[in-house]
Amino acid sequence: MGIFAAVLFVSSLISPLFPASFPVPTPVIGLVLLYVLLATRIVKLRNVEKFGDFMISLIAFLFVPSGIQLAANLDILKAEGVQIVLVTLIATIILLVVVAYTTALFIRIAKKVFHMNTDVNN
Structure with missing residues (x-):
């Protein structure tokens, strides 16, 4: 901690x-x-x-407070729901791609610059 x-x-x-x-x-x-x-x-x-x-x-x-707040504002979700879902999906895909490439970059740096073994089991 x-x-x-x-x-x-x-x-x-x-x-x-x-x-x-x-x-x-x-x-x-x-x-x-x-x-x-x-x-x-x-x-x-x-x-x-x-x-x-x-x-x-x-x-x-x-996440319970977020769920309660979402239920309290269902009218917004009804009006903008499709846009919210699309933005969330696109943002999630972008996030996954950026994390994957960032991890690959750090592994490459660790191997080439610091000559470290990047096995997960170490």
Whole structure:
């Protein structure tokens, strides 16, 4: 949990550095930072896996307020539902492609620059 707290603290220091026209939420910076730390093996997966699994187990509970808010605004969903679904699908596809290429880039950098073994089982 300490690693997550430290990453979130550093993220909260980085977040105000972005211009007001391009605000980046602290948790998003934290996710990117944690990903970079894991991809470069500065932080080992075994050090964050247990707490990460615990947080993932809470994810359904954390989305309850969003579901209630969505049910309260069904008229908006009725009017703009198709557009919302299309934007969500397109954004998800773009996200998956960007994550895949970013991961491939980090693996390539780790192999060529740092001469690291990138096997998952290490």
